[in-house]
Amino acid sequence: MKRLAGLLAVTALLSACSTTSANTQTTPPLVLATTTTVVATTTSAPLLNPASGEKAIMCDSKAVSALYGEKVKLEKCTSNWAFGDTDRDSWNCPDTGCTHTRLFHLENNTWVNTASCQRTLPLTRYAMSCYIPNVGAATLAQLPPSDVACLIWPANTFLKYTAETGCTPSKTDIVAQMNGACTGYYNAVEFPVEKCDQGRAVRLMQERLKKAGYNTNVDGYFGPSMAKAVYDFQGTAKLQQTGMIDQATWLALEPNQSSLPGTDTNADGVVGPNELK
Structure with a gap:
């Protein structure tokens, strides 16, 4: 699955804490229009x-x-x-x-x-x-x-x-995930395109968000401000609000998929992140 290739099995020799320091960028907290809190539930696990x-x-x-x-x-x-x-x-x-x-x-x-x-x-x-x-x-x-x-x-x-x-x-969980700083960025090669991704797919969607009037940088890095822009766009488009770009959000941001620089190799009507050139 996405980003798990580099993880190693945990053994008894691991300590409960990492001693490696990381520099993180401080980002002002994001505030959503709604203040409703939903208790986390489970369907089946x-x-x-x-x-x-x-x-x-x-x-x-x-x-x-x-x-x-x-x-x-x-x-x-x-x-x-x-x-x-x-x-x-x-x-x-x-x-x-x-x-x-x-x-x-x-x-x-x-x-x-x-x-x-x-x-x-x-x-x-x-x-x-x-x-x-x-x-x-x-x-x-x-x-x-x-x-x-x-x-x-x-x-x-x-x-x-x-x-x-x-x-x-809950909405509180979603806000916390959108607020979190990125300690690194990963190439966006599949759905969902999400916070801490980078690359061509991110930049193309930033351009679409900017054109639609949403506040985000156009730099190819999916940070907290872009997550907030995606969340707001999803609300306007009546899509599930996650702050991540799934296939439905991708299509809503760019209905004319033929305008994207790539080829729909699997003929599903979508030029996805892994099909961009």
Whole structure:
């Protein structure tokens, strides 16, 4: 799948945090016209444990720290699961944050760290992204139910992964994804064309957005401002608002596909990113 070719299987020798620093560009937060918040839900996620019906609650880091035996900083919680880092993790992580974050589970009135997982991947990919500290690769037994994963693990609601996780991202999730800074850019070679992509496909769509009156740079780099422009365009065109350019958005931005510099090699009526010249 897209951008996974460079990932290596996680082993027990991995530490919970990366020590590599990265420079990120600060971008003013984007604000959408609507303030409606939808709670993340799940339809089905066969790659994880069955849904439990747990609800998101306010994290009580102090109480969990007391039971766990070490100071923790939790980000999202349910009554039996939590997601966050220990103080030790935070000290060892770069300013951009830890690359791996811990899952905590309440077992016999004690909070235990069941696994540490790569933050940027959904828990459905635990076999390549999660490990048990000082033991080895994580298994399904160390992971939360599918609905809990939707509530507490951010990557499970990333729009590019929702087809496999079964999660429905809230508008808050979408805004957070559009606001995030890019630490690198990748050539856009398939749908969806999304934030942190670059290349000919991005520039062509920037030109269409600009022509339609939306505020975006025309530089070939898909940053937060372009994501906001795409989101607004999708709203006007009555398309699903994701801030990513799927095939429907691509066609709406350029109905005359023959005007694009490329060839519809598979005869599907679309000159896609991989067919541009």
